[in-house]
Amino acid sequence: EADIYQTPRYLVIGTGKKITLECSQTMGHDKMYWYQQDPGMELHLIHYSYGVNSTEKGDLSSESTVSRIRTEHFPLTLESARPSHTSQYLCASSETRGNPYNEQFFGPGTRLTVL
Amino acid sequence: QKEVEQNSGPLSVPEGAIASLNCTYSDRGSQSFFWYRQYSGKSPELIMFIYSNGDKEDGRFTAQLNKASQYVSLLIRDSQPSDSATYLCAVNMFASGRGGTSYGKLTFGQGTILTVHP
Numbered sequence: 001e002a003d004i005y006q007t008p009r010y011l012v013i014g015t016g017k018k019i020t021l022e023c024s025q026t027m028g029h030d031k032m033y034w035y036q037q038d039p040g041m042e043l044h045l046i047h048y049s050y051g052v053n054s055t056e057k058g059d060l061s062s063e064s065t066v067s068r069i070r071t072e073h074f075p076l077t078l079e080s081a082r083p084s085h086t087s088q089y090l091c092a093s094s095e096t097r098g099n100p101y102n103e104q105f106f107g108p109g110t111r112l113t114v115l
Numbered sequence: 116q117k118e119v120e121q122n123s124g125p126l127s128v129p130e131g132a133i134a135s136l137n138c139t140y141s142d143r144g145s146q147s148f149f150w151y152r153q154y155s156g157k158s159p160e161l162i163m164f165i166y167s168n169g170d171k172e173d174g175r176f177t178a179q180l181n182k183a184s185q186y187v188s189l190l191i192r193d194s195q196p197s198d199s200a201t202y203l204c205a206v207n208m209f210a211s212g213r214g215g216t217s218y219g220k221l222t223f224g225q226g227t228i229l230t231v232h233p
Contacts, residue, residue, distance in 0.1 A: 042223050043159070043203070044223075045220060058220075059222075090158050100146075101146070101164055101166055102147060102220075103149070104221055105161065106151075108158050
């Protein structure tokens, strides 16, 4: 079973606030990902990381930023939240060694609402 | 054309029937294929993955892959009301990163909503 955690699970915040969504995994996976999913819609990759100090932007353009200072931690930050950022944010991780098929495990998600 | 396409449904089947979920993909170089289940308001949960042509069975679930037709399917036998969820097909494709590196990324379909009625 995957051990990947996200906090907060739900966040309602006003426009212009800075927010950080936390994601941690205890499996020692080297790869971590952030996806964005609107209700009833597809998951879109917004950021990924291959290891410490490695971050890349994904397919969907996002105003958020990420950092990977520790293997287990991959926080996502929005400097100034806007209503258009309202969505569900899903964190995932995978291990390169012994996993050539790129099997990914998801955290429970953070549902963000910006008023 | 979308990279990964699924019938959005909803697909409704009676309890005990076989549910058949389909997915097509555009990148012939794709090597591995995943089925995730997502309950409303929850995160995706991996059901199974397949990488070789043919069938792969796990309990009531069977994944089928046909690379020539670029088609992957999921069969759920003896469907139960608890199987009611959105089923996501994901395909591992290769993309180019910075510095000429190549990385595998999952591309998801839009999901098929399955309802199993008693």
